[in-house]
Amino acid sequence: MFRTFLSWRYLLVRRTNLIGIVGIMVAVGALILILSIMTGFLELSRVAARASSADVTITPFFADGEQQQPQPLPLEPSPLLEVLRKDARVVAASAHLTWFGSLIGDTSISSQIFSQGTDAVVRLVGIDVADEFAATHLEEFLSSTPLRGQKVADPKNPFALPPGMEGGRPRPVIVVGDSLMRTHGLARGDVIKVGTVVFNSKQELESADFECIVGGSFRSRENELDLQRVYVDRTQLARFLAGLRSQEDELPADARTYSEILVKLADYDRDGARICSDLKQRLVSMSVLHPFSNIETWEQQKRVILGAIENERALMAIMLSLVLLVAGFTIFAILSMMVSEKRRDIGILTALGATPRGVMQVFLMIGFWDALIGATLGCLIGTWLALKIDPIERWLSSTFDFQIFNREVYLFDYIPSQVEPLRVATIVLGAFVCALVFAMVPAYRAAKLDPVDALRNE
Amino acid sequence: MSEQAQAVAPPVALLSAVGIKKSFAVGDRQLEILHGVDMQLYAGELLALMGPSGAGKSTLLHILGLLDRPTSGQVFLEGQRAFELPAERRAWLRNQRLGFVFQFYHLIAELTALENVVLPAMIHQGRGAYRRDRRAHEHKAEELLVRFGLKDRLTHRPTTLSGGERQRVAMARALFHDPPIVIADEPVGNLDSATGEKVLELLFEEQARRKLSLLLVTHDERLAARCQRQIYMDAGQIS
Ligand SMILES: Nc1ncnc2c1ncn2[C@@H]1O[C@H](COP(=O)(O)OP(=O)(O)OP(=O)(O)O)[C@@H](O)[C@H]1O
Ligand SMILES: [Mg+2]
Numbered sequence: 001m002f003r004t005f006l007s008w009r010y011l012l013v014r015r016t017n018l019i020g021i022v023g024i025m026v027a028v029g030a031l032i033l034i035l036s037i038m039t040g041f042l043e044l045s046r047v048a049a050r051a052s053s054a055d056v057t058i059t060p061f062f063a064d065g066e067q068q069q070p071q072p073l074p075l076e077p078s079p080l081l082e083v084l085r086k087d088a089r090v091v092a093a094s095a096h097l098t099w100f101g102s103l104i105g106d107t108s109i110s111s112q113i114f115s116q117g118t119d120a121v122v123r124l125v126g127i128d129v130a131d132e133f134a135a136t137h138l139e140e141f142l143s144s145t146p147l148r149g150q151k152v153a154d155p156k157n158p159f160a161l162p163p164g165m166e167g168g169r170p171r172p173v174i175v176v177g178d179s180l181m182r183t184h185g186l187a188r189g190d191v192i193k194v195g196t197v198v199f200n201s202k203q204e205l206e207s208a209d210f211e212c213i214v215g216g217s218f219r220s221r222e223n224e225l226d227l228q229r230v231y232v233d234r235t236q237l238a239r240f241l242a243g244l245r246s247q248e249d250e251l252p253a254d255a256r257t258y259s260e261i262l263v264k265l266a267d268y269d270r271d272g273a274r275i276c277s278d279l280k281q282r283l284v285s286m287s288v289l290h291p292f293s294n295i296e297t298w299e300q301q302k303r304v305i306l307g308a309i310e311n312e313r314a315l316m317a318i319m320l321s322l323v324l325l326v327a328g329f330t331i332f333a334i335l336s337m338m339v340s341e342k343r344r345d346i347g348i349l350t351a352l353g354a355t356p357r358g359v360m361q362v363f364l365m366i367g368f369w370d371a372l373i374g375a376t377l378g379c380l381i382g383t384w385l386a387l388k389i390d391p392i393e394r395w396l397s398s399t400f401d402f403q404i405f406n407r408e409v410y411l412f413d414y415i416p417s418q419v420e421p422l423r424v425a426t427i428v429l430g431a432f433v434c435a436l437v438f439a440m441v442p443a444y445r446a447a448k449l450d451p452v453d454a455l456r457n458e
Numbered sequence: 459m460s461e462q463a464q465a466v467a468p469p470v471a472l473l474s475a476v477g478i479k480k481s482f483a484v485g486d487r488q489l490e491i492l493h494g495v496d497m498q499l500y501a502g503e504l505l506a507l508m509g510p511s512g513a514g515k516s517t518l519l520h521i522l523g524l525l526d527r528p529t530s531g532q533v534f535l536e537g538q539r540a541f542e543l544p545a546e547r548r549a550w551l552r553n554q555r556l557g558f559v560f561q562f563y564h565l566i567a568e569l570t571a572l573e574n575v576v577l578p579a580m581i582h583q584g585r586g587a588y589r590r591d592r593r594a595h596e597h598k599a600e601e602l603l604v605r606f607g608l609k610d611r612l613t614h615r616p617t618t619l620s621g622g623e624r625q626r627v628a629m630a631r632a633l634f635h636d637p638p639i640v641i642a643d644e645p646v647g648n649l650d651s652a653t654g655e656k657v658l659e660l661l662f663e664e665q666a667r668r669k670l671s672l673l674l675v676t677h678d679e680r681l682a683a684r685c686q687r688q689i690y691m692d693a694g695q696i697s
Binding site for chain 2: 001002004005006009010013344345347348349350351352353354355356358451452455456
């Protein structure tokens with residue numbers, strides 16, 4: 001009984017113990033808060049990454065010269081799409097034609113774009129609206145509330161001319177990413193130019209300007225998309241890339257009209273793992289796809305970015321564990337000091353019938369109280385902060401007129417945070433183990449002290 | 459052992475030392491402080507141990523109090539060879555059968571007078587048993603303290619008590635478990651003579667009342683004269 005009683009009394013009377021408690025509290029609280037935010041961030045990023053890419057993406061390899069297959073591969077997506085759509089595991093498939101360019105705009109915004117540097121680089125993505133709606137989340141992105149952009153007039157028909165623009169010179173309509181729209185100060189109905197290069201009839205590169213009308217924005221919540229992607233009708237893009245400048249010209253037979261195929265599966269969890277190699281084998285054997293082509297699931301595509309966030313979380317956990325280690329070390333220092341200071345008490349307790357083990361437990365229990373109080377407070381505070389971080393940050397930002405979390409940078413409208421009970425339990429357990437391990441050494445030393453030495457003199 | 463020694467049954471000592479030697483390591487040498495000490499403390503006896511400073515009195519007391527192990531020799535406590543018992547058992551004997559009073563009181567600063575007195579019970583009992591008996595323990599401690607004239611000092615911390623008061627608290631603590639043996643190492647050595655006398659008076663009273671075996675180390679001839687028996691120690695030997 002004296003162990004609990006004495007350790008508690010020592011704890012209360014010696015204020016230095018507060019340092020250990022506060023250390024544990026801060027470490028546990030910070031670990032819970034930061035890791036919850038990172039987890040929330042990771043989760044949202046996963047959701048965004050998932051939503052912004054199709055289950056499976058096929059990137060065909062178009063060979064020329066000797067790499068060409070016996071029979072020429074189709075330059076047109078329909079044979080591939082046909083095969084894919086017959087597959088029972090596939091719900092929908094949509095062809096993309098991707099090209100790069102740089103916003104050059106007209107004079108009214110060109111200076112601005114010049115100053116933006118590489119921010120003006122965009123990815124032109126040609127799509128067939130109906131196919132794209134079926135295979136991806138585009139329809140959702142078009143109707144989701146823009147953070148800084150401007151919705152298209154009719155989300156069902158994104159490439160329709162924006163209201164008030166009818167009757168002008170016929171130009172393709174583009175839909176741009178939410179961030180892109182803001183970065184370049186674009187508005188619905190703006191006429192802009194995307195400067196790019198195309199192959200001419202002699203297969204030489206020549207520069208060409210893609211003149212188009214901004215129909216509105218979409219928002220996927222994925223950085224890369226919202227900042228760089230420009231959707232346009234696939235046929236219109238193909239015609240532009242083939243060098244056709246008038247509506248009447250026929251698309252030449254050797255024009256490439258797609259560069260990827262996006263596939264949506266009926267059950268990704270069931271088929272995702274196996275379908276890639278499966279599809280490739282079939283499509284290659286049917287001579288609609290070159291064997292060098294690439295077929296990847298969304299996870300394989302995004303593994304770098306997801307892995308990076310995951311790594312960051314692990315790194316953060318390691319760094320914050322150092323705080324815990326420091327807290328543990330303060331407990332070690334305080335207890336060591338206390339053991340030296342309490343040598344006489346150790347002698348007294350022994351004289352009154354305490355065993356060395358009992359003496360050791362007195363000091364171990366001080367470490368235990370430190371951990372119990374520190375971890376409990378840290379757990380409560382950390383969890384509360386993690387659950388309320390968004391309103392707290394808003395309040396702080398508005399009260400001190402200083403934005404702590406820049407929502408524009410992270411592309412989320414709120415600070416994500418996800419408290420995982422198992423992780424919290426691990427952190428608390430870690431704090432206990434840390435405190436007890438660090439308390440062990442001074443406690444052991446206390447047990448080894450010679451009681452007679454301590455009793456001999458005042 | 460001679461036949462004669464076996465025939466004459468030795469008087470039963472509550473606590474006795476037989477051939478106690480004790481050496482300390484000083485540097486790389488062994489320094490022998492006790493050179494084979496024999497002594498007995500009989501039941502109900504008030505025994506004074508005297509001797510010059512450095513004679514080894516405290517060293518002997520620590521061994522008799524089972525706090526320190528002799529280099530050789532035996533300590534018999536109520537007939538048992540104390541240093542052949544397991545350490546837990548010796549701890550139990552210290553708790554239940556022995557009471558200590560030190561020159562420098564040795565109270566625990568974080569505890570009140572009352573808490574210091576019940577400390578032996580806290581050490582003896584587990585949490586459940588102590589909780590159950592707590593009232594009784596506190597009552598008993600209070601009684602002791604009241605008897606020692608500390609009625610109004612129950613919740614005082616040691617630092618707020620005078621030397622005489624502290625030593626009375628220490629005596630109450632030593633007597634808490636009603637041990638048959640009390641070992642007191644210059645209990646009033648640190649007090650002025652008037653205060654010391656009053657404190658010692660209380661201890662003698664308890665000794666007589668409880669029929670304690672009290673081993674008292676003192677430098678004071680007058681006090682020693684009040685004890686039933688005196689032994690002298692010099693240079694690590696009883697003379
Ligand atoms: N741990 C130790 N190491 C070395 N020498 C020691 C140790 N403990 C005690 N001594 C020595 O043993 C001798 C006896 O000490 P002890 O304290 O027993 O004397 P004492 O008779 O109680 O003296 P006093 O009357 O002053 O209290 C002293 O010379 C002391 O220096
Ligand atoms: Mg002494």
